Structure formats: structure tokens, C-alpha cells
Amino acid sequence: MKKLFEAIKEITEELFLSAFFKAGFVAAVIVIIFGAACFCYYNTVVKDSNSLAAQGEALAEADLSDEFYEEIASRFRDRSGETYKDYKMTEGIGISFYGDGGVVGESSGGYTMPALLSLNFLDRYIYIMGNEGEMPEVVAARQGGVPMYAKPFTIPSETEPVEVKLYNEYAQSIVPILTNNGGLNPCAIEGIEGIISVEEDGKTYFTRTEPGEALSVLKDSQVTTRAMENRRGDIVVVFFQELPEGYSSQQYIDILLKMRSYQRLLVNQKCFYVIGPVLNNDSESAAELEALLEENFGAYFINAREYLCTDAAEKYNITIRDENDINNMAQGKVSSVFLNRDGNLNLYGIYAIADILTERLNENDKDLLKIETVYDE
Numbered sequence: 001m002k003k004l005f006e007a008i009k010e011i012t013e014e015l016f017l018s019a020f021f022k023a024g025f026v027a028a029v030i031v032i033i034f035g036a037a038c039f040c041y042y043n044t045v046v047k048d049s050n051s052l053a054a055q056g057e058a059l060a061e062a063d064l065s066d067e068f069y070e071e072i073a074s075r076f077r078d079r080s081g082e083t084y085k086d087y088k089m090t091e092g093i094g095i096s097f098y099g100d101g102g103v104v105g106e107s108s109g110g111y112t113m114p115a116l117l118s119l120n121f122l123d124r125y126i127y128i129m130g131n132e133g134e135m136p137e138v139v140a141a142r143q144g145g146v147p148m149y150a151k152p153f154t155i156p157s158e159t160e161p162v163e164v165k166l167y168n169e170y171a172q173s174i175v176p177i178l179t180n181n182g183g184l185n186p187c188a189i190e191g192i193e194g195i196i197s198v199e200e201d202g203k204t205y206f207t208r209t210e211p212g213e214a215l216s217v218l219k220d221s222q223v224t225t226r227a228m229e230n231r232r233g234d235i236v237v238v239f240f241q242e243l244p245e246g247y248s249s250q251q252y253i254d255i256l257l258k259m260r261s262y263q264r265l266l267v268n269q270k271c272f273y274v275i276g277p278v279l280n281n282d283s284e285s286a287a288e289l290e291a292l293l294e295e296n297f298g299a300y301f302i303n304a305r306e307y308l309c310t311d312a313a314e315k316y317n318i319t320i321r322d323e324n325d326i327n328n329m330a331q332g333k334v335s336s337v338f339l340n341r342d343g344n345l346n347l348y349g350i351y352a353i354a355d356i357l358t359e360r361l362n363e364n365d366k367d368l369l370k371i372e373t374v375y376d377e
Contacts, residue, residue, distance in 0.1 A: 096231045100130055104180065128182065131180050134177055137168055142184050249292055312356075313335065
């Protein structure tokens with residue numbers, strides 16, 4: 001047995017010392033080194049169209065998912081969008097976000113733009129005043145720029161719901177979405193406080209808060225919302241991810257200007273920001289709307305579509321290799337890097353826009369944001 005082991009040892013040594021083995025060993029080492037280099041290159045430079053570059057992912061992990069963010073976000077969630085949580089400003093100024101899913105954040109995993117902004121303005125109350133699928137005229141109705149009216153009906157003496165038909169000056173029927181209160185309730189009709197609700201039958205109801213004398217509303221009456229009372233002195237940010245089907249550019253501008261006019265009765269009109277739609281638009285179809293927004297709002301208009309197609313990718317070190325993405329961006333369409341599978345803005349798209357909004361707020365309204373904010377319920 002000992003001789004057998006010695007024979008095997010001699011054969012192994014000869015093989016190891018042979019030129020053939022040495023060449024194979026060197027080749028194996030080269031292959032391993034080359035493979036490692038390719039792997040490192042792929043992970044640091046080449047990313048597929050559905051993810052951020054390594055730097056962007058690191059930024060997200062560090063800034064958006066840690067305990068600090070959760071603490072701020074939980075504090076924010078406790079005070080935003082709820083019926084009795086939008087405090088009345090007595091000194092200083094708050095920030096109210098009006099819009100659709102881009103404000104609510106359902107498409108970005110719950111990371112709302114207002115919550116992300118609160119990381120940069122810790123002493124500011126920031127409110128979600130929108131809902132997923134919200135229409136501009138409904139947002140404007142709650143805010144007060146395009147107020148809503150109740151058609152004649154009778155408010156009963158007891159606190160029981162009664163059907164009410166709501167509409168606006170465009171003769172559009174108003175059926176509010178109530179996922180977030182968004183400054184709607186409690187509201188008042190003919191001085192009687194109550195709650196507007198939408199029941200399972202799809203109809204809209206008004207329920208008075210306290211019992212009292214019955215009242216017949218004999219003519220169309222304006223509804224006074226909570227936002228009209230409490231949020232009128234805020235800095236306002238309006239953001240719709242996309243312009244709803246059937247809306248003309250001029251109609252949307254008209255609504256925005258009326259919203260701004262309502263806010264500026266108490267604060268400087270420059271405190272009204274509009275973030276341009278980013279979805280379902282190429283550069284040609286978006287040009288008319290963006291030109292009007294630029295003309296009417298100037299430095300208070302943020303061209304989010306253009307930003308996501310150009311500077312944002314470079315700012316966050318995103319390398320886009322997918323040809324479809326490159327072609328889409330050349331046509332003014334947002335890269336899939338900033339979108340989720342449903343085609344809505346993802347966390348990184350929301351973060352990028354919140355980032356540039358923070359810069360713009362500090363440029364335009366820095367002095368206002370320095371004022372200590374005091375609120376009363």
C-alpha cells in the first residue's frame with residue numbers, strides 16, 4: 001500500500017510540473033480574473049432598464065429606508081389627510097399637495113412626495129390633499145378655486161344622511177373620492193356643519209354634525225370645505241401624473257389659475273407650485289401644455305417630464321443601456337427606470353421630483369420657510 005501511495009505521488013508531481021498542466025493552470029487563472037472583471041463592470045456600469053445604477057440604489061437604501069425616514073414618515077402619516085388633523089395655521093406657513101396618485105404615493109410603494117419632502121422641512125406641516133384617480137375639478141372644489149354647489153335639498157333635523165347633488169361652475173357633477181379626506185370634511189352648507197360621504201350606492205350624502213332645526217335649501221348653495229378654512233394660507237403644490245383624458249391644456253390652466261387666485265387672497269401668489277404631468281406624453285404632445293405652464297407660472301412651474309428625461313438620470317448616476325428606453329427618452333417619454341410595472345412613477349421617480357421641488361422651494365420661498373409655524377385646531 002505504501003508503494004502504491006508513493007507511485008501516485010510521483011505521477012501527481014510529474015503532472016503538476018508538466019508544461020501542459022502549467023499552461024492549463026495559467027489559463028484557468030486568466031478566465032477567473034476576466035470573469036470577475038466582467039462581473040464587476042456589469043454591476044457598476046451596466047444596469048438593466050428596470051433598476052437604478054449602484055449609486056442610486058445605495059442612495060435609496062441610505063436615505064429612504066432607514067429608521068430616520070420611518071420616524072418622520074410615521075409622524076407625517078399620523079397628521080396628514082385625516083378629517084380632524086389638518087390644523088389651522090395661526091403663524092408661519094404649511095405646504096399642501098393637491099393632485100392624484102403622484103401625490104398619494106400608492107404607485108410608489110407608499111413613499112409619498114409630501115413625506116419625502118418632510119425629510120427636508122422637518123418643522124413644516126405637509127398635507128396630502130389628493131387621491132388616487134382624482135380629477136382636477138374635484139381637487140379645485142375642495143381647495144376652493146372652483147367651488148362646488150349643492151342643488152336644492154332639505155337638511156333634516158337629525159344627524160341622518162340625506163342625498164345631495166354637487167356640481168361646479170363648469171356644470172360638472174362632483175363625486176369626491178374619499179380615500180383621503182383631503183380637506184373636504186367637515187364642511188358646511190348654509191352654515192350647517194356636516195360630513196359629505198359617498199355610499200355603496202354611488203350616491204353622495206350630507207350628514208349634519210349636530211342635531212338642530214331642519215332646513216330647506218331652496219336654491220343652489222356653495223359648500224364651504226375644511227380646506228377653504230384651514231389650508232388657504234399654505235404654500236400649494238399641484239401635481240397630476242397625467243392630464244386626464246378629455247382635458248384640454250387650456251381647461252387645465254384655467255383650473256390652476258383659479259386655484260392660485262383663491263390662495264393668493266391670503267398669501268403671495270408666488271407660493272403656488274405646479275409640477276407638470278409626466279406620463280403618456282411625448283415631447284410634441286406635451287409642448288403646448290408645458291409652454292402654457294411656463295408662461296403662467298414661471299419659476300414656480302417644474303417640468304418634471306423633461307427633468308426625468310434629461311438631468312435626473314445624470315444626477316443619480318443612472319446609466320441607461322436599453323435601446324427602447326433611449327429611444328423613448330429621445331421622444332420625451334420618461335424612462336422605465338423611474339416607472340413601476342403599471343407605468344406609474346416608482347419610488348425613484350417620486351424622489352427625484354421631490355428633490356428638485358425642495359431646491360425650488362428654497363430658491364423661491366426661503367424666507368417664508370424660515371418663519372416658525374404655529375397651528376391651532
